[in-house]
Amino acid sequence: MKEEKGNIDLNKIPKKDLYQAPEGYFEALPDNILQRIDEEENGKERKFGVQVNWKMIGYAAAASIVLLVSVLIGFQHPKDDTVSAADLLAEVPTADLVLYLQYSEIDTYEIIEATDIEDLSRPACWCR
Incomplete structure (x- = not known):
């Protein structure tokens, strides 16, 4: 008898x-396996390629x-070493200083205590 297509006897296959x-x-x-684990833990893992x-x-x-x-910005804006703290403070309006x-x-x-007596002897600039 001829076997059906869907029924295959696995025992007959060599x-x-x-x-x-x-x-x-x-x-x-x-x-x-233990040797490879030890190599990986010690940083000696085998690398195949880059x-x-x-x-x-x-x-x-x-x-x-x-x-x-940052280097390009630094070269475009040269430093002005002549600016002092007194010059910067002179730009702040007096009203803002009083409020502060x-x-x-x-x-x-x-x-x-923080005021220098020599500074008091110079004339003040009331530009603003």
Whole structure:
């Protein structure tokens, strides 16, 4: 009788051992696995080819761009070494200074102690 297409008797198919492990493979396998784990933990992992760390390349590129931009900005704006703290303070309106002193917790005695007597002898510039 002819077998139907969907019914195949698996017992009638010849069994062949197509894949063979090398002799002693399974006995040495646990030792090989432990050896590889030890190598990875000690940083001696085997590298096959070149491994590229794209995350670090991205960080390096971003840092390079920031450095380049900051250098270009530094060359475009030369430093003016003649600006002093007194010059900067002279640009602040007197009304703002008075408001700052009123709202801060600075005592009158602290202001007098910080004031240089030689500065008081010079004429004040009431430009604003």
